[in-house]
Amino acid sequence: MATVASPASDLALHERLLEHWETRPGLFGVFGTVDHKTIGKRYLVTAFVFLILGGIEASIMRLQLAHGDLRLVTPEEYNQLFTLHGATMIFWYASPVLSGFSNYLWPLLIGARDMAFPRLNAYSYWTFLLSGVFLYSSLLVGQAPDGGWFAYVPMTRAEFSPGLNLDFYALALILLTISTTAGAINFIVTVFKLRAPGMSINRIPILMWGTTTTSFAALFALPSLTVACVMLYLDRRFGTRFFDAAGGGHPLLWQHLFWIFGHPWVYIVVLPAMGIVSDALPTFCRRPLVAYTVVALATVTTGILGFGVWVHHMFATGLAPLAISFFSAASFAITIPSAIAVFAWIATIWHGRPVIRTPFLFMAGFIVLFVIGGVSGVATAAASFDQQLTDTYFVVAHIHYVLIGINLFPVAAGLYYWFPKMTGKLMDERLGRWNFWTMFVGFNLGFFPMHISGLLGMPRRIYTYPSGIGWDTVNLITTVGAFLFAVGVLLLVINVVRSRLRGAPAGPNPWDGPTLEWATSSPPPPYNFAVIPTVGSRHPLWEKRLEESGRSVLDEGPTLEAEKTTLETSPLDGQLTDVLHMPEDTLYPVLHALALMATFYGLLVRSTWLSVAGAVLVLALTIGWLWPTARALEEA
Amino acid sequence: MAMRSPLVLVAMLAACEGAPSYLQGRGYVADREATLGWVLLAIASAVVVVIAILVLGATFRRRPPGGDLIREGGGMRWIVIGAIIVPSVILLGTTIYSTVVLARVARPAAKPSIVVQVIGHRWWWEVRYPGTSPAEAFATANEIHIPVHQPVQLELSSADVIHSFWIPQLAGKMDLIPGQTNVTWIEADTAGAYRGQCGEYCGLQHAGMRMSVVADSPAEFTRWLQAQRQGAAAPAADLAAAGEQVFQRSACAVCHTVRGSEAGGAVGPDLTHFASRATLAAGVLPNTQGNLAGWVANPQGIKPGVIMPAVPLRPADLHAVIAYLQALK
Ligand SMILES: [Cu+2]
Numbered sequence: 001m002a003t004v005a006s007p008a009s010d011l012a013l014h015e016r017l018l019e020h021w022e023t024r025p026g027l028f029g030v031f032g033t034v035d036h037k038t039i040g041k042r043y044l045v046t047a048f049v050f051l052i053l054g055g056i057e058a059s060i061m062r063l064q065l066a067h068g069d070l071r072l073v074t075p076e077e078y079n080q081l082f083t084l085h086g087a088t089m090i091f092w093y094a095s096p097v098l099s100g101f102s103n104y105l106w107p108l109l110i111g112a113r114d115m116a117f118p119r120l121n122a123y124s125y126w127t128f129l130l131s132g133v134f135l136y137s138s139l140l141v142g143q144a145p146d147g148g149w150f151a152y153v154p155m156t157r158a159e160f161s162p163g164l165n166l167d168f169y170a171l172a173l174i175l176l177t178i179s180t181t182a183g184a185i186n187f188i189v190t191v192f193k194l195r196a197p198g199m200s201i202n203r204i205p206i207l208m209w210g211t212t213t214t215s216f217a218a219l220f221a222l223p224s225l226t227v228a229c230v231m232l233y234l235d236r237r238f239g240t241r242f243f244d245a246a247g248g249g250h251p252l253l254w255q256h257l258f259w260i261f262g263h264p265w266v267y268i269v270v271l272p273a274m275g276i277v278s279d280a281l282p283t284f285c286r287r288p289l290v291a292y293t294v295v296a297l298a299t300v301t302t303g304i305l306g307f308g309v310w311v312h313h314m315f316a317t318g319l320a321p322l323a324i325s326f327f328s329a330a331s332f333a334i335t336i337p338s339a340i341a342v343f344a345w346i347a348t349i350w351h352g353r354p355v356i357r358t359p360f361l362f363m364a365g366f367i368v369l370f371v372i373g374g375v376s377g378v379a380t381a382a383a384s385f386d387q388q389l390t391d392t393y394f395v396v397a398h399i400h401y402v403l404i405g406i407n408l409f410p411v412a413a414g415l416y417y418w419f420p421k422m423t424g425k426l427m428d429e430r431l432g433r434w435n436f437w438t439m440f441v442g443f444n445l446g447f448f449p450m451h452i453s454g455l456l457g458m459p460r461r462i463y464t465y466p467s468g469i470g471w472d473t474v475n476l477i478t479t480v481g482a483f484l485f486a487v488g489v490l491l492l493v494i495n496v497v498r499s500r501l502r503g504a505p506a507g508p509n510p511w512d513g514p515t516l517e518w519a520t521s522s523p524p525p526p527y528n529f530a531v532i533p534t535v536g537s538r539h540p541l542w543e544k545r546l547e548e549s550g551r552s553v554l555d556e557g558p559t560l561e562a563e564k565t566t567l568e569t570s571p572l573d574g575q576l577t578d579v580l581h582m583p584e585d586t587l588y589p590v591l592h593a594l595a596l597m598a599t600f601y602g603l604l605v606r607s608t609w610l611s612v613a614g615a616v617l618v619l620a621l622t623i624g625w626l627w628p629t630a631r632a633l634e635e636a
Numbered sequence: 637m638a639m640r641s642p643l644v645l646v647a648m649l650a651a652c653e654g655a656p657s658y659l660q661g662r663g664y665v666a667d668r669e670a671t672l673g674w675v676l677l678a679i680a681s682a683v684v685v686v687i688a689i690l691v692l693g694a695t696f697r698r699r700p701p702g703g704d705l706i707r708e709g710g711g712m713r714w715i716v717i718g719a720i721i722v723p724s725v726i727l728l729g730t731t732i733y734s735t736v737v738l739a740r741v742a743r744p745a746a747k748p749s750i751v752v753q754v755i756g757h758r759w760w761w762e763v764r765y766p767g768t769s770p771a772e773a774f775a776t777a778n779e780i781h782i783p784v785h786q787p788v789q790l791e792l793s794s795a796d797v798i799h800s801f802w803i804p805q806l807a808g809k810m811d812l813i814p815g816q817t818n819v820t821w822i823e824a825d826t827a828g829a830y831r832g833q834c835g836e837y838c839g840l841q842h843a844g845m846r847m848s849v850v851a852d853s854p855a856e857f858t859r860w861l862q863a864q865r866q867g868a869a870a871p872a873a874d875l876a877a878a879g880e881q882v883f884q885r886s887a888c889a890v891c892h893t894v895r896g897s898e899a900g901g902a903v904g905p906d907l908t909h910f911a912s913r914a915t916l917a918a919g920v921l922p923n924t925q926g927n928l929a930g931w932v933a934n935p936q937g938i939k940p941g942v943i944m945p946a947v948p949l950r951p952a953d954l955h956a957v958i959a960y961l962q963a964l965k
Contacts, residue, residue, distance in 0.1 A: 075840045155797035245815020290711030316809040318818035332727045339719035347711035350694035371687040375680035382734035387808025388658040457656035457804040462843035470655030
């Protein structure tokens with residue numbers, strides 16, 4: 001093992017490392033790269049494209065609902081719009097955007113050179129992208145899913161929905177779960193095996209606690225969704241009767257399967273975002289996070305409790321009051337770990353010295369939105385009141401405070417915070433402030449009144465409503481606010497693009513941040529760190545000034561320049577155990593994903609020929625991918 | 637915005653008297669749910685205000701000038717008090733309160749003497765009053781009558797997909813699920829008509845699946861029951877009698893029942909006393925002559941996607957059918 005102590009600026013070393021790590025230019029590089037930074041950025045950009053698509057769908061709906069009795073779109077179009085909107089935002093934006101941050105950041109946060117399984121990482125991305133393409137191809141044939149994002153049976157069985165709409169839904173989701181499962185495994189192995197020496201598990205950033213928790217949650221929750229979608233597809237196309245009451249099945253089986261997955265999913269799309277805040281806020285408060293350990297444990301606790309509350313989506317299905325009160329109490333209890341995070345953030349600001357820059361604004365705004373979304377959630381936990389609230393606009397308000405407040409606002413904060421790292425350019429601060437205030441005001445103007453329309457008895461998922469029964473004004477305000485909010489999101493995109501082209505140079509650590517990613521250049525070289533650091537504390541770049549006892553070593557250590565390798569360490573203490581060979585760029589992931597998509601199109605149009613050909617191709621590519629390399633054979 | 641929320645809420649609710657708001661209960665169950673709701677919303681608003689003040693205070697409080705990074709330490713008290721002790725007390729209180737409400741509204745004090753069966757269809761409500769003997773049983777649609785101040789048992793089921801029975805001012809939702817019968821109850825404490833709507837997305841015309849519950853005085857209710865039990869009287873006027881002929885001859889009778897006539901279809905709502913209902917097409921339109929003519933001539937124009945087709949009729953026949961339907965008092 002090459003444990004050469006060598007200055008990080010050594011040009012010869014740089015050249016040698018580039019040789020192993022740089023992605024070749026040209027088409028092969030574009031489709032074959034396994035660099036986590038490229039994959040992470042692609043995740044982010046793709047997720048934002050889906051955000052914009054979902055936003056366009058939402059805008060059309062808001063126009064239709066601006067006043068009662070409008071006829072801008074037909075009921076059929078409206079139902080496709082809200083289904084696509086919900087599915088897009090929840091499945092193809094909210095979770096992938098966080099995977100984008102994690103993919104980009106993790107190896108940088110832990111001083112590694114890539115994720116544990118770089119090819120699998122590329123594969124997660126390609127299947128994510130292609131599952132989204134698969135979903136949206138439904139628009140080409142005018143048969144987008146129209147069963148709502150949770151697609152309750154029996155309405156979604158072939159009996160009542162003979163078109164391709166729900167086949168697109170079921171198959172696209174199965175494809176996506178493949179992507180997410182692969183990603184989850186990758187995160188779990190990376191966090192436990194690839195941390196730099198000395199980085200014991202209690203020194204990882206909270207973002208990593210968040211993503212690790214959600215990765216475990218995904219592994220346990222996703223099978224439930226996959227099974228549900230497979231059963232739905234079989235019911236629809238092969239005449240099985242899993243969900244048919246007349247055939248001995250039961251419609252509620254779908255609801256249980258869906259929500260056993262669906263509620264943990266809510267935490268999957270917020271815990272890493274909360275982690276972003278826990279990690280970025282301290283930089284702007286000029287102090288470490290208050291109660292790191294408690295926040296980390298609260299994150300894990302939330303992930304676990306998240307599996308015990310799914311029935312609160314089903315309080316009106318006629319379950320026994322005893323069962324209902326159990327799940328109601330559990331839903332109240334899950335508030336505590338969230339409260340811990342909120343007070344840790346407030347205490348961090350209080351006991352810190354806040355520097356008010358755009359990321360800080362987004363995070364401070366986020367705390368308030370988080371609490372609004374939290375308390376409206378508590379209202380729905382009260383079972384008998386929820387029997388009123390459920391399926392009204394109150395719930396629509398709640399999910400938007402959760403998904404936009406607790407996901408998009410931290411994501412914006414994270415973008416402003418890490419954009420300089422990703423691109424080497426600073427984002428425009430003035431535009432940033434405009435960006436924050438339009439988003440914040442627009443969001444509250446648009447979504448707060450939804451609580452009120454809900455309390456006024458307006459159900460969700462209605463393509464129109466009678467005017468003159470008291471719903472017109474609130475809906476008009478909502479529409480105006482929603483468009484203001486859309487302008488805010490557009491400003492974010494404009495700022496990203498403009499700063500990318502013309503931003504001021506950032507330097508390695510523009511915010512004076514405490515963690516490892518700020519120790520390398522911006523943007524980081526393909527190999528991340530010339531010297532693998534040794535970590536002595538939670539804040540390697542602050543420890544001297546904080547007079548902490550730990551001592552990290554950043555410019556001396558293993559350089560691993562002989563081959564494409566990274567270090568493997570022990571799961572808890574982070575003690576060096578081995579050197580791992582990392583794979584080269586390869587086309588297998590993208591080809592495998594394409595073959596899988598072809599198979600799914602075969603299943604969609606029920607072409608035995610295409611399905612079988614696709615499946616054979618998938619098998620062949622799997623064998624090719626796993627074929628042992630010369631080195632593996634040597635070692636064996 | 638956030639901080640003004642409770643005031644905004646009260647102001648807007650006051651301004652919207654016409655809306656079917658469940659914060660203004662008019663029945664045993666809804667009253668208790670509404671009180672619980674107000675308590676929860678008050679606590680929620682208070683929490684939001686306190687947190688917003690804390691965030692602003694934490695950000696802008698005066699600090700000694702200068703200095704570099706601040707060392708760790710301090711702050712645990714925030715968590716113990718703010719995130720554990722205070723919320724635990726509040727949450728325990730609300731959990732107990734809401735469980736008590738759940739138990740109190742679960743079933744009425746005495747077993748209801750009136751049973752109404754509601755069967756969900758895409759996109760209308762079949763309503764059956766089984767009575768105490770088969771002779772008393774009858775069916776109607778989209779408009780449920782109950783006596784005020786009396787608990788009424790509802791037996792909910794579905795003929796196709798999942799729907800949800802919801803009269804906001806009388807009680808929270810209960811789903812209508814194929815393959816099972818959910819039992820719940822309502823009791824109105826003020827006479828009047830209450831607007832309701834399907835509470836679970838059920839396809840194209842989910843938005844047009846409305847209904848009403850009319851709480852009558854006991855005497856009115858008995859009169860209504862007796863009238864509904866009768867079959868339709870033979871039409872007196874010539875035009876209406878001609879309309880009945882058209883109705884029987886054309887597709888109408890295949891889908892609709894008019895008790896006391898030959899029409900016995902079961903696809904659409906029972907029309908025996910159609911003219912006694914205040915609304916048309918599952919609560920979508922007031923039941924006026926103009927609306928009725930528009931509906932029969934082109935149901936798809938009013939509820940796009942609805943199961944009832946436009947039955948081609950000559951203008952004179954249409955005119956007669958309308959007269960017939962309007963005579964079904
Ligand atoms: Cu319905």
